Amino acid sequence: MTGPGRRGRRRRKGPLVVRYLLLLVVLALTVGPFLWQLSTSLKGPGEDIYRYPPSLVPEHPTLANYAAxxxxxxxxxxxxxxxxxxxxxxxxxxxxxxxxxxxxxxxxxxxxxxxxxxxxxxxxxxxxxxxxxxxxxxxxxxxxxxxxxxxxxxxxxxxxxxxxxxxxxxxxxxxxxxxxxxxxxxxxxxxxxxxxxxxxxxxxxxxxxxxxxxxxxxxxxxxxxxxxxxxxxxxxxxxxxxxxxxxxxxxxxxxxxxxxxxxxxxxxxxxxxxxxxxxxxxx
Amino acid sequence: MGMRKSAPGGRARERGGGTAIRPHLPTSPWLFLAPGLLVVGGFSLYPFVSTVAHSFTDARTLTVGQFTGGANYQEMLHDPMFWTGLRNSALYVLGVVPPLVVLPLLLALLVRRSVPGIAFFRAAFYLPVVASVVVVGLIWVWLLDDRGLINALLGVLGFGRAGFLSDPWLLLLSAMAVTVWKGLGYYMIIYLAALTQVPRELHEACAVDGAGAVRRFLTVTVPAVRSTMVLVAALSAVNAFKVFSEVYLMAGATGGPGGEDTTLVMLVQQAGTGLGGRVGYASALSVVVFVLTLGLMLLVLRANRGEDR
Structure with a gap:
C-alpha cells in the first residue's frame, strides 16, 4: 500500500515494473478472496478445505455443492x-x-x-x-x-x-x-x-x-x-x-x-x- | 400513463400551435412529478415524521401506544446497550474514515496512468463494490475463520491463531477492515475523476525542480484533490456511522459475545422488528441515528458545494 509513492523513479523501465508489481499485489488482495470462495465451492467432500498448505485449485472440481x-x-x-x-x-x-x-x-x-x-x-x-x-x-x-x-x-x-x-x-x-x-x-x-x-x-x-x-x-x-x-x-x-x-x-x-x-x-x-x-x- | 399522454398534452398542443404563450397546461408538471412525489413523500418524508412522533410513545408492533413524553429518551440514557452501540458506531467512523480517505487516493494514483491492461485492473479493484455486502461478509467470515485461510497463513508465518471472529475487539476491527476493503474501489473512482482535473504540468514542473515522488504527492496532488478528500471523508463517515450488515453477518444478529459489538442501527433493528417490537423505543433510537448522521451529512453538502466552485 506504500506503493504509489515509489512510482516516480527517474529511470524508465524500473517504475513500470514496480507499477505492475503493485497492481498485481492489489489485484491479489481484491480478487483473491472471491477466488478463494469460488475454489471452496468447487471442492468435493473428499477434499480437506482446511488443509495445510491451502490449495487454491481444487483437486477434483465438482458442481455437487451447487446442487446440494x-x-x-x-x-x-x-x-x-x-x-x-x-x-x-x-x-x-x-x-x-x-x-x-x-x-x-x-x-x-x-x-x-x-x-x-x-x-x-x-x-x-x-x-x-x-x-x-x-x-x-x-x-x-x-x-x-x-x-x-x-x-x-x-x-x-x-x-x-x-x-x-x-x-x-x-x-x-x-x-x-x-x-x-x-x-x-x-x-x-x-x-x-x-x-x-x-x-x-x-x-x-x-x-x-x-x-x-x-x-x-x-x-x-x-x-x-x-x-x-x-x-x-x-x-x-x-x-x-x-x-x-x-x-x-x-x-x-x-x-x-x-x-x-x-x-x-x-x-x-x-x-x-x-x-x-x-x-x-x-x- | 395513457391518461397523461392524451389528455393534458393534446389541449396544450392546440394552444401552443397558435401563440406560443404557455408551454404546457398548469397541471402537466404535476402529472410528471406525481409518481416521484408520492413515493418520496409516502416512503421517506411521512415515515420520518411518523418516526419522530412514535419516539414519544410506547407503541409496539401490534398496539398503537400512548404518549409518554421523553420516556424513551430517558430510558435510552440508562440503557447500557445504547452506549455500547453508540461507542461502536462512533469507533467505526474513527476506524474506517482515515484508511478510506488515504488508500483509495493511492490506488487512484496507481491506476491513473493508462498502461496496457489498466482497464482490467481498474475493473478488478472495483469488484468488491459490486458484490453484495452479504456475499462480502460471508467471504471474510470464511477467510477469518479459526481454521480459515488467514489463520492458516498466520500459522505458516509462525504466529499464533487469532480469534478474529470471537474476540469482541478483534471482531470489530475485522468488520472495519471488511468495510474498508469493500469501499476502496468506490472511492478510487471518485479520486480518479478528481485527478483528471489536476494539470500535468504542475507535476512535471515539480519533478524538474527535483522534488521526489513523496514530496510531489504532498505538495501537488494532495492540495489539488483536497475538496475531494473532504467529500470522501464525509461520505465514508456517514456510511460508517450507519454500519449494520458487516457486523450483523460477522458477529451475529445480537452483535457478538454479550452484544459487545452491537451498533446503533443493529439496536434499531433488534428493538423495532418482530411481533413484540418496541416501535416507540426503536423510533427514539432512530431519531438519534438521524440527528447524528445529519451532522456528518451537512459536511457532505459543504464539500459538494466546495466542489462546484
Missing part, C-alpha cells in the same frame, strides 16, 4: 425473487426519475423550487433512521412479507430524480424550442426529444438501481419473514446461520449470488464508472 445448496434451501427461488425485485426497481426508477427529473429541469411552473426541496430533503433522510416506520406502513398496507413491499420504498429514489434533472438541464434548449414552435406538447417533447438525449444517464440509473436492489440486505431482512419470499441476500444470511458448518455450501450460495452481478458489471462497466464520475463532478 439447492436441496437445503430453495436458492433458485431466492434468485428468482431477487431478479423480480431488481427488474422492478430498474423499471420504476427509470420511469419515475425521468418523468420527475424532466419536469424539474424543463417545465416552468409554480412550486418547482418547492418540489426540488422535497426531493433534496428525502435524499437527506437516511433509510436506517426510518425503516421501522416504513415497516409499520407496510404492515398497514398489508404489504409486509411481499416482494412489492421490498420494492416500494426505494422504487423512485430521490437521488435518481435529481440525477435525471441534472441530465435534462444540461441539454441545449434550442432543439426543444424548435419542437415547441412546431407545436409539440410537453409529453411529446419529453418522449421524442429529451429522453433519447439522456440515454447515458438513464443507463447509469438503471445499472445502479439493479445493483442496489440485488445487493440490498437490511430492508428485505426487516420486511420479509416467510422463507418463500426471501431474496438471495436474506436467503444467504439464513443459509449462513443454519448451515454455517458446511463452508462448501455457503461458498456455493454466495457464488450464485455474486456471479450475475459480476457478469453485469463486466458487460456494462463503463456505466458503473461513468455514474460515479458524473456524480462526483456534477455533485
Amino acid at each position: 445448496v439447492g436441496r437445503v434451501i430453495p436458492v433458485w427461488d431466492f434468485a428468482l425473487n431477487s431478479v423480480k425485485v431488481a427488474v422492478a426497481n430498474v423499471l420504476t426508477n427509470c420511469a419515475g426519475a425521468a418523468l420527475a427529473g424532466y419536469a424539474l429541469a424543463r417545465l416552468r411552473f409554480r412550486g418547482r423550487r418547492c418540489a426540488v426541496v422535497v426531493f433534496v430533503m428525502a435524499m437527506l433522510v437516511p433509510v436506517e433512521s426510518i425503516m421501522i416506520a416504513q415497516f409499520m406502513t407496510m404492515r398497514q398496507l398489508q404489504l409486509n412479507d411481499t416482494l412489492l413491499g421490498v420494492v416500494l420504498p426505494g422504487c423512485i429514489g430521490a437521488m435518481n430524480v435529481l440525477l435525471m434533472r441534472n441530465a435534462f438541464a444540461a441539454l441545449p434548449y434550442e432543439v426543444e424550442e424548435a419542437a415547441y414552435v412546431d407545436g409539440a406538447h410537453a409529453w411529446q417533447r419529453f418522449v421524442r426529444i429529451a429522453l433519447p438525449s439522456v440515454k447515458g444517464t438513464l443507463a447509469v440509473v438503471a445499472v445502479f438501481a439493479f445493483m442496489g436492489a440485488w445487493d440490498d440486505f437490511l430492508w428485505p431482512l426487516i420486511v420479509l419473514s416467510d422463507q418463500s419470499k426471501f431474496t438471495l441476500t436474506v436467503g444467504l444470511n439464513y443459509l449462513h446461520g443454519t448451515f454455517a458448518n458446511d463452508q462448501r455450501l455457503v461458498a456455493a450460495g454466495s457464488v450464485i449470488a455474486v456471479l450475475p452481478l459480476i457478469v453485469l458489471f463486466a458487460c456494462l462497466q463503463r456505466y458503473f464508472f461513468r455514474g460515479v464520475e458524473e456524480g462526483a463532478v456534477k455533485g
Whole structure:
C-alpha cells in the first residue's frame, strides 16, 4: 500500500515494473478472496478445505455443492425473487426519475423550487433512521412479507430524480424550442426529444438501481419473514446461520449470488464508472 | 400513463400551435412529478415524521401506544446497550474514515496512468463494490475463520491463531477492515475523476525542480484533490456511522459475545422488528441515528458545494 509513492523513479523501465508489481499485489488482495470462495465451492467432500498448505485449485472440481445448496434451501427461488425485485426497481426508477427529473429541469411552473426541496430533503433522510416506520406502513398496507413491499420504498429514489434533472438541464434548449414552435406538447417533447438525449444517464440509473436492489440486505431482512419470499441476500444470511458448518455450501450460495452481478458489471462497466464520475463532478 | 399522454398534452398542443404563450397546461408538471412525489413523500418524508412522533410513545408492533413524553429518551440514557452501540458506531467512523480517505487516493494514483491492461485492473479493484455486502461478509467470515485461510497463513508465518471472529475487539476491527476493503474501489473512482482535473504540468514542473515522488504527492496532488478528500471523508463517515450488515453477518444478529459489538442501527433493528417490537423505543433510537448522521451529512453538502466552485 506504500506503493504509489515509489512510482516516480527517474529511470524508465524500473517504475513500470514496480507499477505492475503493485497492481498485481492489489489485484491479489481484491480478487483473491472471491477466488478463494469460488475454489471452496468447487471442492468435493473428499477434499480437506482446511488443509495445510491451502490449495487454491481444487483437486477434483465438482458442481455437487451447487446442487446440494439447492436441496437445503430453495436458492433458485431466492434468485428468482431477487431478479423480480431488481427488474422492478430498474423499471420504476427509470420511469419515475425521468418523468420527475424532466419536469424539474424543463417545465416552468409554480412550486418547482418547492418540489426540488422535497426531493433534496428525502435524499437527506437516511433509510436506517426510518425503516421501522416504513415497516409499520407496510404492515398497514398489508404489504409486509411481499416482494412489492421490498420494492416500494426505494422504487423512485430521490437521488435518481435529481440525477435525471441534472441530465435534462444540461441539454441545449434550442432543439426543444424548435419542437415547441412546431407545436409539440410537453409529453411529446419529453418522449421524442429529451429522453433519447439522456440515454447515458438513464443507463447509469438503471445499472445502479439493479445493483442496489440485488445487493440490498437490511430492508428485505426487516420486511420479509416467510422463507418463500426471501431474496438471495436474506436467503444467504439464513443459509449462513443454519448451515454455517458446511463452508462448501455457503461458498456455493454466495457464488450464485455474486456471479450475475459480476457478469453485469463486466458487460456494462463503463456505466458503473461513468455514474460515479458524473456524480462526483456534477455533485 | 395513457391518461397523461392524451389528455393534458393534446389541449396544450392546440394552444401552443397558435401563440406560443404557455408551454404546457398548469397541471402537466404535476402529472410528471406525481409518481416521484408520492413515493418520496409516502416512503421517506411521512415515515420520518411518523418516526419522530412514535419516539414519544410506547407503541409496539401490534398496539398503537400512548404518549409518554421523553420516556424513551430517558430510558435510552440508562440503557447500557445504547452506549455500547453508540461507542461502536462512533469507533467505526474513527476506524474506517482515515484508511478510506488515504488508500483509495493511492490506488487512484496507481491506476491513473493508462498502461496496457489498466482497464482490467481498474475493473478488478472495483469488484468488491459490486458484490453484495452479504456475499462480502460471508467471504471474510470464511477467510477469518479459526481454521480459515488467514489463520492458516498466520500459522505458516509462525504466529499464533487469532480469534478474529470471537474476540469482541478483534471482531470489530475485522468488520472495519471488511468495510474498508469493500469501499476502496468506490472511492478510487471518485479520486480518479478528481485527478483528471489536476494539470500535468504542475507535476512535471515539480519533478524538474527535483522534488521526489513523496514530496510531489504532498505538495501537488494532495492540495489539488483536497475538496475531494473532504467529500470522501464525509461520505465514508456517514456510511460508517450507519454500519449494520458487516457486523450483523460477522458477529451475529445480537452483535457478538454479550452484544459487545452491537451498533446503533443493529439496536434499531433488534428493538423495532418482530411481533413484540418496541416501535416507540426503536423510533427514539432512530431519531438519534438521524440527528447524528445529519451532522456528518451537512459536511457532505459543504464539500459538494466546495466542489462546484
